[in-house]
Every structure is written in C-alpha cells, then in structure tokens.
Amino acid sequence: MISLSDENLSPVVLFFFLTKKYGHEWMSWAPDPLRHTLETDFKTTVAKKNLNRALAMAVLATRDTFFDSWEAFHFLVPALIVGVPSADTMQEHTVGEMMAAVDDALYLRTHLDTLVPVPKFAETVARYVAAHAKNQGVWYLPEPLAFAADYAAGKKYRCKDCGNEGEVLFDDGLCDTCVHRFDTETLGAWRPDPEAMARGLGRNTELFFENPPQGAQARFLLLTRDPAQYTGSQDDVCAAKLVEALDYVNARRMLRDRALKGIS
Numbered sequence: 626m627i628s629l630s631d632e633n634l635s636p637v638v639l640f641f642f643l644t645k646k647y648g649h650e651w652m653s654w655a656p657d658p659l660r661h662t663l664e665t666d667f668k669t670t671v672a673k674k675n676l677n678r679a680l681a682m683a684v685l686a687t688r689d690t691f692f693d694s695w696e697a698f699h700f701l702v703p704a705l706i707v708g709v710p711s712a713d714t715m716q717e718h719t720v721g722e723m724m725a726a727v728d729d730a731l732y733l734r735t736h737l738d739t740l741v742p743v744p745k746f747a748e749t750v751a752r753y754v755a756a757h758a759k760n761q762g763v764w765y766l767p768e769p770l771a772f773a774a775d776y777a778a779g780k781k782y783r784c785k786d787c788g789n790e791g792e793v794l795f796d797d798g799l800c801d802t803c804v805h806r807f808d809t810e811t812l813g814a815w816r817p818d819p820e821a822m823a824r825g826l827g828r829n830t831e832l833f834f835e836n837p838p839q840g841a842q843a844r845f846l847l848l849t850r851d852p853a854q855y856t857g858s859q860d861d862v863c864a865a866k867l868v869e870a871l872d873y874v875n876a877r878r879m880l881r882d883r884a885l886k887g888i889s
C-alpha cells in the first residue's frame with residue numbers, strides 16, 4: 626500500500642496504483658475531481674506534488690509531447706521529479722533529474738498495457754538536454770540520455786576540399802558549403818544543389834567532436850566500478866557528475882520496483 630500524502634512518491638508507482646484502481650479513466654479527470662475522488666476513496670490527504678506527478682504521468686501515457694517538444698520536456702521534468710511543474714525559462718535541470726525523468730517516461734511507455742510504440746526523442750529535445758548538460762560541465766552522455774550524446778559532444782564535420790567546419794545538421798556526410806545547401810535560392814528547402822551533387826562535390830568530409838567524449842566515457846566506466854580512482858582531471862570531474870546522477874537514478878529505480886511489488 627502506498628501513501629498519497631508521501632511527498633516522495635515515485636511517479637511510476639503512482640501511475641500504476643491509480644490505473645489499477647480506476648482503469649484508464651482517471652487520466653482524463655481534471656485535477657480537482659481527481660483529488661476529490663482520491664481523498665474520498667482513500668480517506669487521506671493527497672500531496673499536491675503527487676497530484677502534479679499524476680497529471681504529468683497522464684500526459685506521458687497519452688501523448689508524445691515529452692518526446693517531441695522541448696517546451697513540454699522543460700515543463701514535465703520538474704513536474705515528475707520534484708512534483709512542482711514550472712515553465713520558468715531560467716529553470717535548470719540537473720543531469721540526474723533529466724535522467725530520472727527520462728527513465729520514468731521510458732519505463733511507463735514500455736509497461737503500458739496498450740501497444741503504442743515508444744517514441745524517439747526529437748532533435749529539439751536532444752539539443753535541449755545537451756545544452757543543460759554542457760552548462761553543468763557534462764559533455765559525455767550515457768543512457769538513458771544517450772539520444773543527446775552527439776549534441777553534448779558537439780559532433781561536427783570538416784570539409785577537406787573547402788576547409789569548412791560545421792555542425793552536423795543532416796547527417797548525410799555532405800559539406801553544406803560545397804553542395805550550396807544554404808544558398809538563398811534554395812533557402813527553406815535545405816536541399817543540396819543537384820548540379821553540385823551530379824559533379825560529386827561535397828563528399829570529402831570527416832567527422833570530429835568539438836568536445837571528444839571518449840576520455841570522459843572511459844573514466845566514467847572506471848569510476849563506476851572504482852570511485853577511489855578519481856584524480857580530479859577534467860574528464861574525471863565530468864565522469865563523477867555522471868556517476869552521481871546514475872546513483873540517483875538507480876536509487877529511484879530500487880524504490881520504484883519495491884513499491885510496485887506492493888501494489889501488484
């Protein structure tokens with residue numbers, strides 16, 4: 626049995642608890658009727674944070690906006706994790722909070738009893754996650770945030786013909802300058818110029834990372850097993866932040882799984 630007044634309730638546990646009791650119906654209830662029903666049926670107060678978490682989970686279960694739109698992601702991460710949604714543009718999410726929210730979302734979407742596919746994260750969400758991570762000195766991103774790894778590491782290309790360096794926006798291996806991708810004539814279409822393509826231009830490119838992630842990745846794998854190896858190097862500082870973030874996610878998973886057993 627869970628306590629609806631417990632401010633640290635797992636959003637996933639709350640979701641399956643409500644679904645077991647009310648079926649899918651509760652997901653369409655407005656906040657006030659939902660709270661009223663819960664308080665009547667369970668003869669307890671419902672923490673405001675849990676009401677917010679429940680509403681956020683209903684969005685995750687019924688729509689793809691968390692995966693499609695950075696604005697929805699921005700709003701739902703604090704709703705799920707701290708239980709207080711905020712659209713405040715200055716709000717920063719820690720890597721641990723973003724990992725935990727994505728972990729909850731993926732768990733939910735893979736454990737729904739309807740056969741809806743788990744969406745892929747859109748580029749705007751990946752860039753949003755990468756921007757927050759980099760702001761905290763984290764440029765290597767493992768699962769569950771690996772979908773944003775290329776953006777955090779600054780995946781770029783260099784053209785060995787014209788010398789242009791640019792962000793990889795289309796991932797087709799072409800130099801945007803040599804194929805006139807952004808010329809005003811084709812602006813908006815962002816298609817390579819067919820004539821340049823016919824001449825075989827723009828293919829002499831190589832990929833590189835602005836912030837190569839390999840060092841931090843290796844140190845992350847090592848420090849996960851043996852924290853005593855910490856040296857304070859730049860890679861270690863990044864890796865240690867990730868170890869801490871994943872410790873947080875793993876602790877939440879343990880509490881979640883234990884509580885789920887109690888309601889099944």
Ligand SMILES: [Zn+2]
Nearest residue numbers: 784787800803
């Ligand atoms: Zn070029």
